[in-house]
Every structure is written in structure tokens, then in C-alpha cells.
Amino acid sequence: MGESPFPLIAVTSAVAGLVAGFVMHRSDFCVTAMFRDLFLVRDFFLLRMLVLLVVVSMLAFELGRAGGLLGPYPFPLLGPGSLATLIGGVLFGIGMVLAGGCVVGTLYKLGAGSVVSAVAFLGLLAGSALYAEWHPWWSAFAQATRFGPAITLPQAFDIAPALLILPLAALGAVYLYRSQRRGLLTRPGYAAGHIPPWQTALTLSAVGFVSWLLIGMPLGITTSYAKLGATVESLFWPGHVAGLAYFQAQGLNYTPPFAAGPVSGGAGPQLDAIAAIQYPLIVGIILGAALSALLVKEWRLHWRIPPRHYASALLGGLLLGAAARMVPGCNIWHLWGGVPILAVQSLLFLLGILPGAWLGSRLLVRYVVR
Amino acid sequence: MESVTSIHLDISGQICPSCLLLTLKELNQHAAAVRAGQTEIVVTTDDRQATATIPDAVGKMGYAAEVTRADAGYRIRVCAKR
Numbered sequence: 001m002g003e004s005p006f007p008l009i010a011v012t013s014a015v016a017g018l019v020a021g022f023v024m025h026r027s028d029f030c031v032t033a034m035f036r037d038l039f040l041v042r043d044f045f046l047l048r049m050l051v052l053l054v055v056v057s058m059l060a061f062e063l064g065r066a067g068g069l070l071g072p073y074p075f076p077l078l079g080p081g082s083l084a085t086l087i088g089g090v091l092f093g094i095g096m097v098l099a100g101g102c103v104v105g106t107l108y109k110l111g112a113g114s115v116v117s118a119v120a121f122l123g124l125l126a127g128s129a130l131y132a133e134w135h136p137w138w139s140a141f142a143q144a145t146r147f148g149p150a151i152t153l154p155q156a157f158d159i160a161p162a163l164l165i166l167p168l169a170a171l172g173a174v175y176l177y178r179s180q181r182r183g184l185l186t187r188p189g190y191a192a193g194h195i196p197p198w199q200t201a202l203t204l205s206a207v208g209f210v211s212w213l214l215i216g217m218p219l220g221i222t223t224s225y226a227k228l229g230a231t232v233e234s235l236f237w238p239g240h241v242a243g244l245a246y247f248q249a250q251g252l253n254y255t256p257p258f259a260a261g262p263v264s265g266g267a268g269p270q271l272d273a274i275a276a277i278q279y280p281l282i283v284g285i286i287l288g289a290a291l292s293a294l295l296v297k298e299w300r301l302h303w304r305i306p307p308r309h310y311a312s313a314l315l316g317g318l319l320l321g322a323a324a325r326m327v328p329g330c331n332i333w334h335l336w337g338g339v340p341i342l343a344v345q346s347l348l349f350l351l352g353i354l355p356g357a358w359l360g361s362r363l364l365v366r367y368v369v370r
Numbered sequence: 371m372e373s374v375t376s377i378h379l380d381i382s383g384q385i386c387p388s389c390l391l392l393t394l395k396e397l398n399q400h401a402a403a404v405r406a407g408q409t410e411i412v413v414t415t416d417d418r419q420a421t422a423t424i425p426d427a428v429g430k431m432g433y434a435a436e437v438t439r440a441d442a443g444y445r446i447r448v449c450a451k452r
Contacts, residue, residue, distance in 0.1 A: 028419035033386060040387065041394075041427060100385040116385050187426055189421065190437035191418040300442035302383025309385045313372055369388045 005259035006276040012214045013277055016207045017284015018291075020219070024108045025289040026193055027200040032096040032105050032332040035357035042366070045187060046197065047186075048179055050335065053201040055172035057340035060209050062165045064301070065341075070209075071256065074151045074341055075217035076254040079328075082140035082152075088326035091350040093356015095323050096318025096331070097364055102221055103330040107282060111289030115303040116238035116313045119241030123317020128222070130318070131325035132267070138326055153342040164342060192296040192343025194285035210338050215277055216256045222324040223251070224278035226267040229321075234269045241269065267325075312368040327352075373407045374449075376412060382416045382443060384413040388404065391418035396429060404433065416443035424448065 015046040023029065034050050037043040056357070087332075101109050101119040104122060109117035114192040131138075137316035150156035154164050179185050185198050208218040226246070234241040241247055247268035255262045265274030324330050329350055338346025375394060382391045393413050403409035413424070421444050425435035427446050436447045 025418075028422075030386065037387065037423070043388065043423065043427070113385060148418040187422060189426070192439065194418075194422075206436070298418070298442050300416060300418065302381075305383045305385075309388075312385055317405065319385065364385075367393065368385060369391050 003260075005256045005263060006273075008258055009215050009256060009273075009276045010280045014280035014284045016122060016211050016219060017281040017286075018288040019284075019302055020104075020110055020204060020207055020281075021108050021205050021285035021288025022292045023195055023200040023288075023361070024192075024196040024285070025112050025292040027189075027197040028191075028202070029200045030101060030105045030109075032100070032357070034359050035093065035353060036364075037098050039358045039361040045184070047203045048176070048185060049197040050110065051172055052176055052185070052198055053205050053336060055169050056202060056205040057336060058169040058308060060205060061212070061340050062162055062169070064213070066162065066310070070212050071257060071359050072216060072254060074155075074343060075212060075337070075366050077217065077220065077223075077252055077339060078151050078343050081147045081348045082142045083145035084138060085327050085345050085348040086352045087361075088323050088328070089352020090328070090356040090359075091319055091323035091352075093353035093358075094360040095127075095316045095318075095320030095356075096353075097357055097360025098312045100313055100316070100370070101206060102332075103225065103320065103324055104332045105220075106320075107285040108289035111286035112293035113290075113301050115301055116305060116309055119321075120317035123197075123231040123314040124225055124321040124324075125232065127318035128225035128325055128335070129233050129321075131226065131228070132241075132244045132246035135325070137250045143346055147344065152346055153248045153344060153347070156344065158356025161341070165340075168342075171180050177284040191228050192298070193208075204336065212337075213216075216254060216259060217277075218334035219281065219335070220337065221278045221281050222328065222330045222333065223265075223267050223274050223323055224282060225296055226325055227269060227278075229272060230267060231269040235244065242289075248256075255362070259332055265282075270344065289330060308368055312364070337351065372406065373403045375403070377409060377411045378413075379411065379413045380446075381413060381420075386417065386419065387423070387441065389417040390417045390427065393420070393424055393446070393448065397433070399433075404448065405450055410447055410449040413446045413448070414440055414443060415446065418444075420444075421446065 034046040065073050106117045106120045187260040212218050250264045250266040252265040263273040265272035334346035334349040400409050421437045428435050434451045438445050
């Protein structure tokens with residue numbers, strides 16, 4: 001051994017991204033829509049798909065942990081819960097609805113040729129990098145409003161994870177079984193090459209499992225938005241970027257499953273473990289969605305839309321990017337990765353995005369879509 | 371033969387879920403005429419999600435929807451149930 005762990009990490013991430021981008025485009029598996037449509041049109045269908053993803057991941061992650069396949073447990077980069085995460089979640093919820101997609105949804109839409117999502121992407125980069133300006137203050141606030149040292153609920157109650165996770169998963173399974181009996185897990189899809197969302201939910205759960213197995217954590221990309229933003233910013237103001245504490249910090253320090261020694265990384269512009277894990281995932285999702293759209297001949301740029309849509313995407317993207325750093329994390333990281341292991345931060349994030357998405361929906365119908 | 375008025379909407383490239391919301395708004399404004407079979411709403415869009423959400427939503431409201439391929443996107447026709 002003693003070889004670099006980065007080739008395995010980068011290749012796994014790239015393949016995970018390609019698969020995720022492809023199936024998300026085919027099913028339009030948009031996490032923003034799951035919460036937004038709940039408030040806008042009382043449509044619970046997509047949210048059921050999220051429940052399916054979470055319940056299957058709960059079982060898979062718990063079996064993987066108990067069987068010694070998945071480590072480290074809990075996975076790195078999760079912190080203790082604080083009021084900061086809850087507030088960040090509310091802002092994230094507003095931002096994702098105004099941007100027309102979350103941190104990952106924006107990527108697959110951008111890959112499929114959405115100009116408005118490309119604008120949201122630029123807002124995301126800028127918002128993520130801007131966060132560095134008030135990071136010291138926000139980080140102190142998070143520290144001061146911490147609920148306790150526990151990373152997961154089972155840790156907080158000091159019980160074995162299975163005792164909490166398995167009953168909850170069973171409850172979820174009963175709900176899904178009853179929904180399935182009533183025909184609520186499928187609905188006709190008329191789009192070319194449509195993949196039923198339940199199949200995408202299962203695929204994404206499997207992708208998350210493989211990511212944790214080979215890389216040591218489920219899918220996550222938000223830190224590299226700040227990293228990419230910092231890279232651009234340092235072309236213009238290198239001195240300023242070098243002086244910001246947030247871009248100096250090395251938040252990630254862990255030993256990947258198939259590595260001989262520890263690796264580290266942070267949000268600064270340098271190429272490190274964060275870049276190896278997350279950059280290939282971002283590129284993979286964009287390319288996977290682009291490939292999917294090209295294959296069904298739907299890759300087409302539509303840019304003649306009302307200017308207020310661009311304004312909404314840009315402002316929503318800025319808010320979303322900044323909020324993703326304040327949480328820290330995103331829908332994919334927390335809902336597909338953290339919630340299945342009952343991470344406190346992830347549950348607080350979920351609590352926050354509910355009122356956030358409601359507020360965002362009100363703003364959207366009032367000022368943007370009319 | 372009775373003539374049917376078609377209201378055309380082009381909602382390509384707009385922020386989600388413009389397609390669903392604007393279609394429902396138009397439908398509500400012309401509800402009586404659409405229900406009576408005098409008017410239909412024809413939406414051109416590139417929003418894949420709308421091809422599932424619009425038929426689902428208008429179906430629950432008692433209308434019919436028909437999705438066909440158009441150019442690089444879709445055409446969704448909302449009309450009275452036969």
C-alpha cells in the first residue's frame with residue numbers, strides 16, 4: 001500500500017456523479033420540488049420519494065455499520081447541532097425555492113441546458129465565497145448556541161444506533177407499504193426516457209452507500225462551491241482570500257477506508273482532499289444530466305424568459321450558497337446522508353427548510369411567477 | 371362541428387414550477403369554457419416535471435391532459451374530459 005488514496009476517491013465520485021446526474025434528470029428528482037410543491041399545490045408525491053430514499057438508506061447504512069462495512073461512523077464533517085444550523089436551514093429553504101433548485105438540483109438542471117440554473121450556479125459560487133467574510137462571527141454564534149456535544153441522536157441518548165434507527169425505519173416502511181397499496185408511489189410519466197422516481201430513489205440510496213463504502217462519507221458538495229468561489233476570487237484579490245480564516249481552516253481530517261494514512265482539506269482554493277472528493281462529483285452530475293438530455297434530444301438553451309426569473313435565480317443562488325455554508329451542508333448531504341443515521345445537525349436542517357420552503361414559495365408566487 | 375378556442379402558452383426555460391403554476395392560473399381563468407369543451411389550453415415547455423405534474427393536477431380537478439413531443443420539448447394539451 002502507501003499509494004495515494006485520491007485516484008480511487010476521484011473515480012468513485014465521478015462515477016457517482018454521472019449516475020446521479022443521469023437518473024435525477026430522467027426522473028426530475030428535485031429535492032426543492034419535494035418541499036415546494038407540498039406548500040404550493042399540496043402535492044405529496046415527490047416527498048414520498050424522499051421518504052423512500054431515507055428509509056432504504058437508514059436500513060442500508062445501519063446494516064453496513066453493524067457489518068463493519070461503513071466507516072468512519074458517524075462520517076466526517078458532521079458537527080454538533082446548534083441554533084445556527086436551524087437558522088441556516090430556514091435561509092437554505094428560501095434560497096432553494098427562489099433559485100429553482102438546491103445545490104445539487106441546480107447542477108443537474110444546468111447540465112441539461114437550463115440557463116436560469118446556470119445563473120443560480122453563479123449566485124451559489126458567489127454566496128458560498130462571500131460567507132467567508134462573516135464566518136468568524138457565525139462560527140462563534142454556532143459555538144454559543146450548541147445544544148450538546150452529540151453528533152447523532154443515538155449518541156445523545158447514549159443507546160445503540162439500531163435501537164432508534166430500526167424502529168423508525170420500520171415505521172417508515174409501514175407508511176411506504178400502505179402508500180404503495182393505494183398506488184401513491186407511482187404516477188404516469190410522459191417524458192421521453194422517464195425513469196419512475198422510486199427507481200431513482202433506490203439508485204441514489206445505493207450511490208450514497210457506495211460513496212460511504214469507498215470514500216468514507218455519503219454524497220456532499222457544498223464545501224467545494226466555496227472552494228471554487230475562492231479560486232475565482234483569488235484571481236482578483238489573492239491577498240484578501242489568503243487573509244480569511246475560513247479559507248485557511250482544514251475542516252476535513254480523516255483516514256479514508258482504503259487509505260494508508262489521514263488526508264485533509266478545507267474551503268481554500270488549494271487542491272486537497274475536499275477537491276478530490278467533491279470536484280469530480282460536481283462535474284459528474286453536470287455531465288450525467290447533459291448526457292441524459294442529449295440522448296432524449298432535449299438539450300436546448302432557452303434564455304428568453306422574464307428578467308425577474310434571472311433576478312430570482314441570482315438572489316436565490318446567493319442566499320442558498322451562503323446558507324449552505326452557515327448550516328453547513330445541503331439537502332443531499334443532510335437528507336440523504338445525515339438524516340438516515342439520525343445526525344442532529346441534519347434533523348435541525350430538515351426542521352429549518354420546512355418553514356424556509358414555505359416562505360420561499362410565498363415569495364415566488366408573489367414576485368416571480370405571475 | 372363546434373369550434374374550439376386554443377389558448378397557447380410558451381413556458382420554456384422559466385424557473386420551476388412556472389409551467390404548472392401558469393397553466394393552473396390560465397385554467398382557473400377559463401374554467402367554465404374549458405369544462406364546456408369550448409376552450410383548450412396548449413402549453414409548450416421544456417419542463418419534464420410538468421409532463422407529470424400537470425396531468426396529475428388537472429386530472430384531480432376533473433380535466434383531461436394529453437402530452438406529446440414537440441421540438442426539443444413537450445406540448446401539453448389541457449381540455450374537458452370526454
